[in-house]
Amino acid sequence: MSDHATLTLESLVVERGGRPVVHGVDVTVQPSQVTTMLGPNGAGKSSIAAAIAGLAHVGAGAVKIDGTNLTNLRPEKIRANGISVVPEGRRLLTDLTVEDNLRVSTYSLGKQAASEGLAYTLSLFPELEKRWKIGGRLLSGGEQQMVVLAQALVSKPKVLIVDELSLGLAPIVVQRLMPVLAEVADNGTAVLLIEQFAHVALSLATKAYVLEGGRIRYDGTAAELSDNPDMLHATYLLRD
Ligand SMILES: Nc1ncnc2c1ncn2[C@@H]1O[C@H](COP(=O)(O)OP(=O)(O)OP(=O)(O)O)[C@@H](O)[C@H]1O
Numbered sequence: 001m002s003d004h005a006t007l008t009l010e011s012l013v014v015e016r017g018g019r020p021v022v023h024g025v026d027v028t029v030q031p032s033q034v035t036t037m038l039g040p041n042g043a044g045k046s047s048i049a050a051a052i053a054g055l056a057h058v059g060a061g062a063v064k065i066d067g068t069n070l071t072n073l074r075p076e077k078i079r080a081n082g083i084s085v086v087p088e089g090r091r092l093l094t095d096l097t098v099e100d101n102l103r104v105s106t107y108s109l110g111k112q113a114a115s116e117g118l119a120y121t122l123s124l125f126p127e128l129e130k131r132w133k134i135g136g137r138l139l140s141g142g143e144q145q146m147v148v149l150a151q152a153l154v155s156k157p158k159v160l161i162v163d164e165l166s167l168g169l170a171p172i173v174v175q176r177l178m179p180v181l182a183e184v185a186d187n188g189t190a191v192l193l194i195e196q197f198a199h200v201a202l203s204l205a206t207k208a209y210v211l212e213g214g215r216i217r218y219d220g221t222a223a224e225l226s227d228n229p230d231m232l233h234a235t236y237l238l239r240d
C-alpha cells in the first residue's frame with residue numbers, strides 16, 4: 001500500500017487576504033491513524049487545509065512531510081509529494097461520468113499507477129462500479145461524495161486531508177463514508193479529518209486537536225477529548 005509518512009505543521013502561520021488567521025500551530029499527523037481537527041466556525045481549519053495544499057500563503061513556520069519542507073510549494077508539487085487534500089465543499093464534475101471524473105485525477109500518474117489507483121478506489125467504494133458510466137449529476141449526494149473521496153485516493157496518497165466530509169450529508173451517508181477513512185488509515189495513510197462537530201470524528205480518530213481563533217486549544221487523544229464534554233461545549237463542538 002502507500003508508503004508511510006508523517007505530516008507536521010510547525011509554528012504554522014497562515015494568511016488570508018494578507019492578514020494572519022492561524023497564529024502558529026503545531027500539529028502532527030501520524031501514518032496509519034486518523035487524526036481529527038475540530039473547531040467552531042471561523043477557527044481557521046480550512047485555512048490550515050488550504051495552506052497544506054499550497055492554496056493559502058504560509059506567513060511563518062513550516063509544512064513538512066517526513067522532515068522535507070513543503071512550505072509554499074505549488075499545489076502540484078505538494079500532490080507529487082504524496083499529499084492529497086479534499087477542500088471544503090469540493091464537488092465532482094457533474095458533466096462527466098464517474099469513470100471520467102476518476103481518470104481526470106490520474107492524469108499525472110503513470111499507466112500502471114493509474115490502473116492500480118482505480119482498482120484501489122473501487123475496493124474502497126465497490127458501489128461505484130455499477131455507476132461507472134453514469135453522469136455525475138445522476139448520482140446521489142452520498143455517491144457524489146464517494147467520487148470526490150475516490151479522486152483524492154486514486155493516487156494512493158501518503159497523507160489524506162478531508163475538510164468537512166459530513167457537511168450537508170445525511171447521517172446514513174456519513175455512516176457509510178467514515179469507515180472508509182479508517183480503512184485508508186489501516187492501509188498506512190496518515191489521515192487528517194477536519195470537522196466542525198465532534199460526534200463522528202472522535203469515534204474514528206486516535207489523536208485530536210481543537211482549534212479556536214487560529215490557535216490550538218486542545219492537543220491530545222481523541223478518547224480523552226470525548227470524555228471532556230466541558231471542552232466540547234465551550235468550543236461549540238457538540239450539536240445537541
Ligand atoms: N479567502 C479568504 N480571504 C480572506 N479571509 C478569509 C478567507 N478565507 C477565510 N478567511 C478568514 O479566515 C478565518 C478562518 O476561516 P476558515 O475558513 O479557515 O475557518 P474554518 O475553521 O474552516 O471555519 P468553518 O467551520 O466555517 O469552515 C475567518 O476569519 C475567515 O473570515
Ligand SMILES: [Mg+2]
Nearest residue numbers: 045046047088
Ligand atoms: Mg472550514
